[in-house]
Amino acid sequence: MPGDYDAILVVSFGGPEGPEDVLPFLENVLRGKNVPRERMMEVAEHYQSFGGVSPINEQNRRLIAALEEELARRGPKLPIYWGNRNWRPLLPDTLNRMAEDGVKRAIAFFTSAFSSYSGCRQYRENIAEAQQTVGPDAPRVDKLRMFYNHPAFVEVNAENLRAALDRIPTDRRDDALVLFSAHSIPMSMADNCRYQQQLAESSRLVAEAVGHPKYELVYQSRSGPPQQPWLEPDVCDVIEERHSEGTAADVVVLPIGFVSDHMEVIYDLDTEAKELCERLGIGFQRAATVGVHPKFVGMIRDLVVERTTDGAARPALGDLGPSHDVCPVDCCTYTPRRPPVAKS
Incomplete structure (x- = not known):
């Protein structure tokens, strides 16, 4: 209202x-x-x-x-x-x-x-x-x-992705692997929200806007105990797997799950993922966040x-439509699941 x-x-x-x-x-x-x-x-x-x-x-x-x-x-x-x-x-x-x-x-x-x-x-x-x-x-x-699917958010991310792809030599640009990265969350949290669905939709919209079909959605920065399931795949695991397959000479990482360069971006991506690519001989580009x-x-x-404004337009791209203004009572609920304690 x-x-x-x-x-x-x-x-x-x-x-x-x-x-x-x-x-x-x-x-x-x-x-x-x-x-x-x-x-x-x-x-x-x-x-x-x-x-x-x-x-x-x-x-x-x-x-x-x-x-x-x-x-x-x-x-x-x-x-x-x-x-x-x-x-x-x-x-x-x-x-x-x-x-x-x-x-x-x-x-x-x-x-x-x-x-x-x-x-x-x-x-x-x-x-x-x-x-x-x-x-x-x-x-x-x-x-x-x-x-996540507002035209302006998609457009800015598309601009940033194009700029990162343009830093790759022309003869290798079409084969570059784009990794849209977001903070991992526990599966018990993901099961009760549209986080994965929205991330997949936003990544698709940005990739289509740029016309670059070679992309994957990956996750980063998990912090729970190893026995607790979190969203995967991890960004560094994917880089290693694609390198072993010989399908990633260049990688562009766009941290679509972040609106600015948090510590998780500058450490997990600009430091760890970049160093991994350098060690494997893979070209690394990191696309900017939307920032300001x-x-x-x-x-x-x-x-x-x-x-x-009464009756104002609510622009949204894709098939999911604009997100709700007022969250339903059961929206994004989360009850942490403690992993079982191993018996000695």
């Missing part, structure tokens, strides 16, 4: 901004999750190798600044607030500031294009918990729809206008 909003809330994951932030941040991320401590320490080393700073917060600052310029130019003129799940600025603090500023109703943009528990429902739970913390003056918060591309920023503004 169209509504009168007095603010926009950008909701994101958060990340450390110094070496002393890394362990507290990761403890926030992994609280209540069945992730071995040795895996947490391994990920901590990834962050420390980059000075203990995740790029995500600075990228969100750039996105908010670009969106502020877009709203100043095209409207609607709404203030933008920013709250994270795992690190400052945390959602309870942000909603408290919004209440103090007199905000009554906000529309939220989640920095996730795809439906899953961790990419949508958990953020809604985080907002509800923050509202309870703030109390009766907390603003109402509605969310914008998922945008003007068309992507304009899409966010258009989604806000869409929600505030």
Whole structure:
């Protein structure tokens, strides 16, 4: 339903901004999750190798600044607030500031294009918990729809893929293998959402827009115990398999599951996958994320206008149609399945 909003809330994951932030941040991320401590320490080393700073917060600052310029130019003129799940600025603090500023109703943009528990429902739970913390003056918060098949999201990814393919010599370009990569999630989470379906559709739309049929959807950055099933195949496993088959002289990786260059992108892809390709003698290109591309920023503004305008068009490519505005009660539910304990 169209509504009168007095603010926009950008909701994101958060990340450390110094070496002393890394362990507290990761403890926030992994609280209540069945992730071995040795895996947490391994990920901590990834962050420390980059000075203990995740790029995500600075990228969100750039996105908010670009969106502020877009709203100043095209409207609607709404203030933008920013709250994270795992690190400052945390959602309870942000909603408290919004209440103090007199905000009554906000529309939220989640920095996730795809439906899953961790990419949508958990953020809604985080907002509800923050509202309870703030109390009766907390603003109402509605969310914008998922945008995995929005024409602008597809178009920007297609532009970025073309640019990466153009860096490959012409005589090898058509044979290059494009790997659309996304964060892996537990199968018990994937079974209750449309994450895989949406990723497959978005990858297809981008590949078709570029006219490059040689592509696969792969996953990265799993963090659960080995005995717990997660989405596969892993990006590095696919690179090794295609190399052994002799079918991948060049690889282009497009992290379609990410809207900006998170730590998982710059470590798992720009470091590990790139080093693997170099060792195997495979050409490696990494396509850019949508970041602050003007068309992507304009899409966010258009989604806000869409929600505030009665009868507005809801553009979406492909066969799945536009995602829902209001999530069903059972949407993206997740009950972690503990793997069985081995008997000695």
